[in-house]
Amino acid sequence: MTMKLYGVMRSPFVQSVVFTCYETDTEFELIPTENVVVRTPEFKAKLNPFGTMPALEDGDFTLFESRAISRYIASKADAQRAGNSLLGSTIEEQALVNVWIDVEAQTFFPPMKDAAIEWTYKLVPDAALVKSSLEKLGKILDIYEDQLTKHKYIAGDFFSLADIFNATLVYFYMRFSNPEQQGEFTNRPHVHAWLQSIYARPAWQKIIAIPETTDWSFLKKT
Amino acid sequence: MTMKLYGVMRSPFVQSVVFTCYETDTEFELIPTENVVVRTPEFKAKLNPFGTMPALEDGDFTLFESRAISRYIASKADAQRAGNSLLGSTIEEQALVNVWIDVEAQTFFPPMKDAAIEWTYKLVPDAALVKSSLEKLGKILDIYEDQLTKHKYIAGDFFSLADIFNATLVYFYMRFSNPEQQGEFTNRPHVHAWLQSIYARPAWQKIIAIPETTDWSFLKKT
Structure with missing residues (x-):
């Protein structure tokens, strides 16, 4: 079924x-x-x-x-x-996938969400919250950049669920953020190349080919 | 090693x-x-x-x-x-353990943290934030109560990592919260019995027997 x-x-x-x-x-x-x-x-x-x-x-x-x-x-x-398993192929690989899923959920997502929500949904964004969120995000992305300098994907040299969760959130964030916020991702060469490699995958290309049925007009910036 | x-x-x-x-x-x-x-x-x-x-x-x-x-x-x-595996013994059990680990991390922890930090660390707690956090927590605990009415443990009728993560956080929270906040847990009979059954486990008893070496005096309420 x-x-x-x-x-x-x-x-x-x-x-x-x-x-x-x-x-x-x-x-x-x-x-x-x-x-x-x-x-x-x-x-x-x-x-x-x-x-x-x-x-x-x-x-x-x-x-x-x-x-x-x-x-x-x-x-x-x-x-x-x-x-290949998206969960990792050994106990060690699986553990590293779990680490970077947890980093995404616990550390990466909160400041992205704060910055994007303020900028996208609020008529008067809380400038101090946006600034502190971008500072947090920058420090996290420095660690991502370092990790991606050593490895092709975020959990190691294999594509996994950790890449899927991280990159899907970033795509959403990039769509609803301003150039300064986007620069945090595009200015870091290994982070940028990593994201591009994921968005080039046939699976992601199928996702963005699905017709957009959502009315985004309730967002002030679109 | x-x-x-x-x-x-x-x-x-x-x-x-x-x-x-x-x-x-x-x-x-x-x-x-x-x-x-x-x-x-x-x-x-x-x-x-x-x-x-x-x-x-x-x-x-x-x-x-x-x-x-x-x-x-x-x-x-x-x-x-x-x-018994703490991860669940079948693909379905493992999936349910993962659900309740993610609920703990994404839904349960944030309002507990907000309420406890305001009450414990702040000289003048943000009363509105404490109130909204407790309201969120109450709604979540109603769902926990319902789940624990149907099952002995949070992910089903087996003890798992989901119980460990949830109950460990609650223990910490109970120690550093006020009677009103604690009542959210003690007033729900199945939630209360579930927590007591976990804290009665030999493994948890070993943890609380470890001598306290931390100086908590920096917390205003202790």
């Missing part, structure tokens, strides 16, 4: 799951699910008690949290096919 | 790794590592470029991020022994 993925493609968290499906040749059906739907009692009872997207339905088995969904899809794919 | 774990026991993130070691009978040596040490260039170059604890050294292999370290220790233990 084909997995059902609930969410809308404008969400970077939905995109990271779709990216994982395409990389692993996992069939899925996307069920468009706007915010009003995920907040219903039916959605919460069946798919995700927290009422957020994405959520996954695989037969009788349901799941939420994008990183957990992607890990599940990668695990199932590993059990069914030969080839 | 015995693993070396760098950090101090007052950190709930160090505690969650030690908890994992005790649950899996993994030998380790704790190297006390105060903030001043983790910020040195030597520590950053060798163990964690972000300069936080805990960090792990296992022969030539090093690792940081507490959840990634615990997953690694559990994976190595799985490869070496029979018995």
Whole structure:
């Protein structure tokens, strides 16, 4: 039975799951699910008690949290096919993938979110918050640059879920940030080359080819 | 060779790794590592470029991020022994463990941290932030209560890393919060019973038996 993925493609968290499906040749059906739907009692009872997207339905088995969904899809794919694992191929590789997934979730995402939300959604951005967020982001990206000087991908010399989660968030951020914010990424040569190599992957090209059905006009800067 | 774990026991993130070691009978040596040490260039170059604890050294292999370290220790233990896995025993169980680890990291921790930091560290707590954090926490704990009404542990009817990470954070929070904040946990019978069952485990009893070497006097409320 084909997995059902609930969410809308404008969400970077939905995109990271779709990216994982395409990389692993996992069939899925996307069920468009706007915010009003995920907040219903039916959605919460069946798919995700927290009422957020994405959520996954695989037969009788349901799941939420994008990183957990992607890990599940990668695990199932590993059990069914030969080839590279997006989870890492040894206990050590798996551990390094987990490190850089946690860095993305705990350290990288918060200042990106603060900077992007202030700039994109607020009529009068909190200049001090944007400044402190960009300073934090710069320090983190210096560490990414150093890591990517030593390795082709963020967890090592192999493509993994850690690249998928990090790069999908950056793509979203780049779209809704100003040139100064974008410069944090484009001015670092290894970070820039790493991102370009991920966005050139056939799986990502398929994602950005999906017709845009979201009305972004509620954002002041678009 | 015995693993070396760098950090101090007052950190709930160090505690969650030690908890994992005790649950899996993994030998380790704790190297006390105060903030001043983790910020040195030597520590950053060798163990964690972000300069936080805990960090792990296992022969030539090093690792940081507490959840990634615990997953690694559990994976190595799985490869070496029979018995229950802290990671889940099937692909589905593993996926559910991952869900509730991500819920802890992404949803549960932020409002707990906001409420506890305001109350514990600030001379004049931001009353509005404490109030909104407690409201968020209450809604999340209603979902935990519902989950724990259906299952013995947070990810299902088996003890896992998701219980370790969640309960370790709560213990820290309970110690540094006021009665109103603590009531969010003690007033929900299934949440309360779940936490008590975890704190009764021999592994947790070993952790709280470690002599307290931290001077907490910098906290205004102690």
